[in-house]
Amino acid sequence: MNPEMPADLLAHALAAKGFMPEDEGAFLHRIAHERLSHGPALEIGTYCGKSAIYLGAAAREIGGSVLTIDHHRGSEENQAGWEHHDASLVDDELGLMDTLPVFRRTVARAGLEDQVTAVVGRSTSVATWWRTPVSLLFIDGGHAEVHAQNDYSGFAHWVMAGGALVIHDVLERPEDGGQAPFHVWQRAVGSGCFESRETVGSMRALTRTRGDAGEPVG
Numbered sequence: 001m002n003p004e005m006p007a008d009l010l011a012h013a014l015a016a017k018g019f020m021p022e023d024e025g026a027f028l029h030r031i032a033h034e035r036l037s038h039g040p041a042l043e044i045g046t047y048c049g050k051s052a053i054y055l056g057a058a059a060r061e062i063g064g065s066v067l068t069i070d071h072h073r074g075s076e077e078n079q080a081g082w083e084h085h086d087a088s089l090v091d092d093e094l095g096l097m098d099t100l101p102v103f104r105r106t107v108a109r110a111g112l113e114d115q116v117t118a119v120v121g122r123s124t125s126v127a128t129w130w131r132t133p134v135s136l137l138f139i140d141g142g143h144a145e146v147h148a149q150n151d152y153s154g155f156a157h158w159v160m161a162g163g164a165l166v167i168h169d170v171l172e173r174p175e176d177g178g179q180a181p182f183h184v185w186q187r188a189v190g191s192g193c194f195e196s197r198e199t200v201g202s203m204r205a206l207t208r209t210r211g212d213a214g215e216p217v218g
């Protein structure tokens with residue numbers, strides 16, 4: 001089974017601001033399509049909603065919910081003076097990044113407001129009260145080692161038996177970029193609870209092969 005992204009939503013995804021190449025987005029969509037009948041999909045790292053459209057497309061097709069966490073203040077590399085800064089995303093009154101308004105417009109235009117629910121806050125704060133098993137966990141939040149590791153520690157154990165853990169920006173060679181997502185992938189494989197399944201670009205998917213949601217993963 002290799003469901004195509006519906007043409008209307010693919011156009012919205014391609015037009016959205018963000019960091020998700022089309023092949024990786026299509027891969028995310030395919031995994032969500034497989035998993036969403038088992039429970040909600042959880043994304044960490046919403047930004048402007050580009051990847052949420054790929055996930056939300058699967059929810060529109062087969063039902064289910066996509067939950068997406070972000071404090072909407074941007075990662076280190078999104079701040080002024082850094083590589084991925086976009087000055088149009090700054091709240092001038094506060095002098096802080098605010099991607100929430102753009103995310104809301106993106107999801108509304110795509111017609112996915114019933115499928116995609118935003119959780120606005122720091123991932124470590126959300127992790128303190130989170131109790132929901134997820135069929136798919138997509139880690140694409142802060143890429144500093146501490147943030148990437150916190151996202152795994154805070155949420156990986158909520159992946160259901162047979163569920164998917166998907167990690168973005170996994171770069172094996174230091175010369176290609178930050179290593180934190182790769183370290184998280186190594187940690188997941190080393191835990192014995194996840195098995196590596198498929199890779200498209202820098203996106204790696206694993207399956208939970210030991211334990212069930214709420215049980216520790218190491």
Ligand code: SAH
Nearest residue numbers: 018019045047051070071074122123141142
């Ligand atoms: N998935 C997005 C890209 C995410 S960029 C896309 O498809 O384009 C990473 C996002 O993670 C940024 O929006 C940043 O605000 C968020 N982020 C970084 N650290 C975070 C943290 N500790 N808690 C919540 N969000 C965080």
Ligand code: MG
Nearest residue numbers: 019140168169
């Ligand atoms: Mg990414």
